[in-house]
Amino acid sequence: MTRFHGHMEVALAEARAAGARGEVPVGAALADAGGRLIAQAGNRMRELSDPTAHAEMLVIRAACAAAGSLRLPGARLYVTLEPCAMCAAAIAAARIARLYNGAADPKSGGVAHGGRVFGHPPAPHVPDIYYGIADREARALLETFFRDLRGGGGQGGEDR
């Protein structure tokens, strides 16, 4: 297994763990310019009562805090679901160099859908984007989660 797939596996494991906590199963892993894993997280919105606690936001915040820096030049972000506009803008703000993206999110995505945050002049930075990595596994996780929610009379209405 390549280092590349290894980090997406970490993100998928975080997504599974998030689902087990009752969160929408999305996970993220962040590696530095040398490929070393520096942060990993799954969604924690419900747990923290924080609508901004998406997996991507948590790894960016953790890595920036650890580095004592607003920017993570060279960093590579692995995420199981297309980032929303909030996360895409945070990725730009932190100057993440590469985005490895799992499943597409036609409903709430902000990279290939919606506001396409990286496609407009105000984006201070645009990462290299590798789209559709582990797409099948990432989609299966989400589909199972929402099918179970519906089957069990869950709340529904989740944003992501």
Add this chain to the structure above:
Amino acid sequence: MTRFHGHMEVALAEARAAGARGEVPVGAALADAGGRLIAQAGNRMRELSDPTAHAEMLVIRAACAAAGSLRLPGARLYVTLEPCAMCAAAIAAARIARLYNGAADPKSGGVAHGGRVFGHPPAPHVPDIYYGIADREARALLETFFRDLRGGGGQGGEDR
């Protein structure tokens, strides 16, 4: 002075305080559906080494944590500078009802500029937007800050 202007005054005071801390001077105030102030903050990105610590994000996170909820139905957000795409998406996620917007941000804004986050189908929610409130005061704060930075050989390259 109306209650309306009072909350924008709180946001402006937070922006001034942020500038005094060396942060880009942007402030936000959040009121509940009844108009009661429930959170106020200025930018704290540098202080926290957190590129997501924009004033809007801080008030949304604080109010959601206090309410134990991911959503703030009826809430009104007063912000001195047009929210970026990150903050606009967080506003949508939290179901903020009204956005009172100070100065425009043609460079990094995500509401009337850039990805125009609220203008795309994936936006789960679009607030009522009151644009240009206290625009002159909010712009003057920013212009002074960046003029002083340039004059003083500051870092520059700030996103907002």
